[in-house]
Amino acid sequence: MSPEQSQHPLNFEQTSFIKSAAKLSQCPEDVGREVAFAGRSNAGKSSALNALTGSKKLARTSKTPGRTQLINFFSLTETLRLVDLPGYGYAKVPEAVKAEWQQHLENYLQKRDSLIGLILLMDIRHPLKEFDQIMLEWAEFYQKPVHILLTKSDKLKFGAAKQAALKVQRELKPFGNLVTLQLFSSLNKMGVDELKQQLSTWLLDEKN
């Protein structure tokens, strides 16, 4: 790691919970900038937010997939936010409920002006499932950059994790610069610094 990589102008430890929203109309005012964490149920979104902010309980984690059913907003500064999106694709939820979540998610991606980028989390052992593909297509359609975290990388040996990342990277070639990717583990904190760097780049860029 180079010295400049370990310095983040943003203090992620000062993140605090703002509110939960079940639909777009309940979201905080659409001003400033925010980055949303998306991914299938159980991919590790809430755990990643906690690892990022150095808090054990900022975002609720669970062994039961589907725990986060609301859009949870966190503030980093007065104008910068992080968002924990509901995990999609949880099989035990009725189809009608799934369809409704998807609708809220697409609405959020389409209409939220302050949304400047997506962190898309995928379990490194099960990447690019159907819902990940849908998310990538929406992101491309609505022109939102995506940074992928291959989570639970601690579950594989480093060499195997690297191989898995290369394979995913090859499959993402059609998206070009819009999609980037890294290894991540909330358990051993692998990639937390790289994630902070990506978020700082997005959130502090005056063009966004």
Ligand SMILES: Nc1nc2c(ncn2[C@@H]2O[C@H](COP(=O)(O)OP(=O)(O)OP(=O)(O)O)[C@@H](O)[C@H]2O)c(=O)[nH]1
């Ligand atoms: N080994 C390992 N387990 C992890 C990691 N990240 C999350 N987990 C575990 O995976 C499970 C799901 O984690 P969550 O962070 O709650 O997942 P989520 O994506 O927020 O899930 P939903 O809220 O249901 O969408 C929990 O049992 C976590 O402890 C990781 O990096 N390594």
Ligand SMILES: [Mg+2]
């Ligand atoms: Mg969650």
